[in-house]
Structures are given as C-alpha cells and as structure tokens.
Amino acid sequence: MNYEEIFKTIPSHVTLVAVSKTKPVEDILAIYNKGQRVFGENKVQEMCDKQAQLPTDIQWHLIGHLQTNKVKYIAPFVTMIHAVDSLKLLQEINKQAQKNNRTIDCLLQFHIAEEETKFGLNKDEAIELLESSEFQELKNIQIRGVMGMATFTDNTSSIRKEFGALVDQFNYLKETYFSNQPSFDTRSMGMSGDYEIAIEEGSTMVRIGSLIFGTRMV
Numbered sequence: 001m002n003y004e005e006i007f008k009t010i011p012s013h014v015t016l017v018a019v020s021k022t023k024p025v026e027d028i029l030a031i032y033n034k035g036q037r038v039f040g041e042n043k044v045q046e047m048c049d050k051q052a053q054l055p056t057d058i059q060w061h062l063i064g065h066l067q068t069n070k071v072k073y074i075a076p077f078v079t080m081i082h083a084v085d086s087l088k089l090l091q092e093i094n095k096q097a098q099k100n101n102r103t104i105d106c107l108l109q110f111h112i113a114e115e116e117t118k119f120g121l122n123k124d125e126a127i128e129l130l131e132s133s134e135f136q137e138l139k140n141i142q143i144r145g146v147m148g149m150a151t152f153t154d155n156t157s158s159i160r161k162e163f164g165a166l167v168d169q170f171n172y173l174k175e176t177y178f179s180n181q182p183s184f185d186t187r188s189m190g191m192s193g194d195y196e197i198a199i200e201e202g203s204t205m206v207r208i209g210s211l212i213f214g215t216r217m218v
C-alpha cells in the first residue's frame with residue numbers, strides 16, 4: 001500500500017499521524033511532499049534531530065513513553081504528547097510549556113490491552129489525576145482526549161472490545177470533567193494492523209507507521 005491509498009481509506013474526521021520512527025528524513029520528506037503534515041515519533045532525541053532538518057510547518061506528535069527529564073527538549077515545538085500517564089509528567093510538560101510561552105496539547109494514555117505493561121492509566125488513576133488540586137493549577141497544558149493501544153493479536157473481537165473500552169473511558173471523562181470543553185475531542189487509537197477496526201469503534205486519530213513507510217528493521 002502507498003500513502004495515497006491509505007489516506008483514501010481514512011474518513012475526513014480522523015487525523016492521520018504518519019509514524020516515522022526509525023525512518024530517515026528523506027522518507028519523511030517524500031510523504032510531506034504528498035501533503036502529509038502530521039508526523040509521529042516515539043523517541044525524543046530522534047524527533048529533535050528530524051525536526052531541525054525538516055520544514056517548520058510539520059506538526060510533531062510524540063507518541064511514545066516520555067521521561068520527565070526529556071520534556072524540555074521537545075517543549076519548544078511539539079504539537080501533541082500522546083502518552084501522558086502521570087501527574088508528575090503533566091506538571092513537567094506544563095512547566096516547560098510555560099517557559100516557552102505556549103500551551104501543549106496532551107492525551108491521557110489508558111491501559112486497555114490484556115498485555116502486561118507498566119504504561120497507561122486505569123479509570124481510578126485518571127480520576128485521581130483530574131481531581132487533584134495540582135492538576136487544576138496547570139495552565140499551559142490542554143488535555144485533548146485519550147490514547148490507547150490494543151493487544152497485538154489476530155483476534156479482532158478482542159481488539160474491538162479494547163477500543164470500545166477506551167471510548168467508554170473517553171465518554172466518562174468527557175461527561176464528568178470536560179463537558180464544557182469542545183477541545184476535549186480526541187480518541188487516538190489504531191495502528192497499521194488495527195486502524196480500520198479503531199475507526200469503526202470511534203477513533204478520531206490513527207497512528208500509522210509500517211503501512212506507510214514499510215516495515216522497520218528495529
């Protein structure tokens with residue numbers, strides 16, 4: 001599949017994040033020249049190196065786990081941070097955004113897969129974060145929605161169930177904490193192998209790498 005073919009399968013209300021991790025700037029530029037402006041990376045150093053070499057109208061999304069001590073490197077330019085899973089990280093993003101005189105869009109990462117991983121919030125943890133007085137003080141971040149990754153499996157019904165669970169979390173947070181904030185509108189779910197299911201289940205943002213750029217060596 002090529003970029004145009006994939007792009008055609010994505011409805012206009014869904015944002016395509018082209019995940020360019022491990023791929024050279026030439027490959028990114030080729031997709032950029034076809035009109036793509038939103039790119040996703042999962043490593044801070046790699047994203048900074050590429051950002052410095054590529055057109056300034058690219059919107060960079062950090063989609064991977066982010067360590068607090070690295071926020072300062074991306075704060076001047078990052079458009080969205082997908083994998084926020086602690087108050088501590090959110091406080092650091094707020095602090096660095098403030099230093100750069102900007103507001104940074106963030107998504108709360110939820111743990112929806114069966115697989116054991118230390119990343120991602122559950123519902124109680126999200127509630128605790130959003131109800132904390134420390135959270136209320138943060139003025140330079142904007143929570144735009146949720147992000148999650150389904151189990152890596154061929155079992156489409158379990159993938160569907162996991163995406164459905166993420167949409168349930170989104171709806172709960174929307175009603176409870178963000179009902180008067182239209183900017184809380186993003187459900188980042190779906191990758192190369194499962195983005196069509198994700199869109200059927202209500203994704204508004206898909207993160208597609210290997211299908212666009214080819215398989216990764218690492």
Ligand SMILES: *Cc1c(COP(=O)(O)O)cnc(C)c1O
Nearest residue numbers: 019042063191192207208209210
């Ligand atoms: C690598 C990555 C993707 C894209 O994966 P593909 O299977 O290559 O589409 C999406 N989301 C996250 C968080 C990733 O790390």
